[in-house]
Amino acid sequence: MNLILHSETAPKQTAAPADAALGASVGEGLSERQREVLDAVLKLMVAEGDGFSVAAVARAASCSKETLYKWFGDRDGLLTATVRWQASKVRMPKLPEDRLTRASLETALTGFAQSWLTVITGDLSIALNRAAVSHAGSGKSRLGEIVLTNGPIAMKQRIEPLLEAGRTAGLLGFEDVADAFRSFFGLVVADTQIRLLLGEDSHPDHAEINAISAQAVTKFLGLYGRG
Known part of the structure; x- marks a missing residue:
């Protein structure tokens, strides 16, 4: 398995840090379409391991590579967003409004x-x-x-x-x-x-x-x- 992107590089003018797409709250900061893309990445990893390309993600999610670069930046940005999206599925306990017992x-x-x-x-x-x-x-x-x-x-x-x-x-x-x-x-x-x-x-x-x-x-x- 190879995590390095073949010969693909992100266009500098469209690349953006993953945080820009994620916002303050991972789940709330992502659009439904972005969540679909990240779920496609997760499914690819289950099926093929980590040796997938951005082109494969684009095909699986029915979107362009340019869109992926715009939303998530480079390869690491896409992986970071994917990991954060998966981690956000852990429901966090809310502190009680009244006194904690x-x-x-x-x-x-x-x-x-x-x-x-x-x-x-x-x-x-x-x-x-x-x-x-x-x-x-x-x-x-x-x-x-x-x-x-x-x-x-x-x-x-x-x-x-x-x-x-x-x-x-x-x-x-x-x-x-x-x-x-x-x-x-x-x-x-x-x-x-x-x-x-x-x-x-x-x-x-x-x-x-x-x-x-x-x-x-x-x-x-x-x-x-x-x-």
């Missing part, structure tokens, strides 16, 4: 864990991560860096406000929010993603994901819960 904290953490596991154990995420791992350290592609930045690191940044709110409310006790997130990550994801990346065919179903999430949150609160 242990029950509402547990509900929010469990909902996030369920959504996170559902996304990362799906075929699309597995294809993305396999492609990233296949070139890790090779210098051939930035996909690994893109996945890391917009995967675990982005999830940490998005869940931190809930963890901090729990600490402020006296429901959680930790010195470093990064340490708390690492514990949460380990309990929720555990070895599930690794097994799938290594070829295990048995994806957890809805009931299993709910059970794993509930158990992970119970253990997390056992470690960090207060009051």
Whole structure:
């Protein structure tokens, strides 16, 4: 598999950073047509791995290469937008408008864990991560860096406000929010993603994901819960 675009280069006058297309909120910042294009990229990665060209994306999405360059910039811009779009499918917990309680904290953490596991154990995420791992350290592609930045690191940044709110409310006790997130990550994801990346065919179903999430949150609160 090869992440380098054959001989295609983006026209400088139409190239734009991925952020310009994504806006402040990944999901809300994309038009329906742009989402269709990024879904086409994800499907190509499932079917063919990462060795696809911009021309193949254009054919699959029934749009021009010029449009792809205008929306997403270069190859890395397209990959970044694709990874961010997939990551945006993880539903983020909303902080309660009134005082945070242990029950509402547990509900929010469990909902996030369920959504996170559902996304990362799906075929699309597995294809993305396999492609990233296949070139890790090779210098051939930035996909690994893109996945890391917009995967675990982005999830940490998005869940931190809930963890901090729990600490402020006296429901959680930790010195470093990064340490708390690492514990949460380990309990929720555990070895599930690794097994799938290594070829295990048995994806957890809805009931299993709910059970794993509930158990992970119970253990997390056992470690960090207060009051």
